[in-house]
Amino acid sequence: MxxxxxxxxxxxxxxxxxxxxxxxxxxxxxFEGDQSGFSTDTHVDVHETDDEVRVIADLPGVEKEDISVQCDGEQVTISASSDLREYDERIGLPGPVDPRSGAASYNNGILEVTFERTGESTNIDVE
CATH class of the missing domain: 1.20.5 (Single alpha-helices involved in coiled-coils or other helix-helix interfaces)
Incomplete structure (x- = not known):
């Protein structure tokens, strides 16, 4: 340069x-972190249908036990670690989901988390 x-x-x-x-x-x-499995190619995709929201993350080199997924209904936080690196990302969802409906699978370095959409909103009283 x-x-x-x-x-x-x-x-x-x-x-x-x-x-x-x-x-x-x-x-x-x-290319950062190429020996650890985490690199600039690590990415997350969000797919949505009328009934569900699906989050797919590439996490090569990570053991299933080292992955944590949390959801508050509007965002999903994915945390993972290998011997050399840590990965932590917060993903905004395209609409409200039921966090209790979350189902996750991890196969060959691909994490897939699915949530049911919810149309519910919370009324907040102004005092």
Missing amino acids: RRDDRDDPFDDIFREIERMMDEMMDGTNG
Whole structure:
């Protein structure tokens, strides 16, 4: 990421940005944590139908016992760990779900969590 170093009033700024980018990449050519199973490719997809919301997360290299899933009806928090890394992500759901209806499966590094949609909303009294 070298640029032409002619007399430029912004040279110091660009050098600092380059330094920070190099530090962020940590010499791994843009792929962080490739030996642990967690990388920049770790991602979460959310699929919805009229009846349910399904969250699918790629968690390669993680044992089933090291995964924790929590839901408050509006967000799902997925936490997982391997010997080298920890993964913690909060995912906003596209609509309210019944957190007690959650069912999860984990197979070949893929976590799938399904929730039933709920149309219920809570009335809050203003005092």
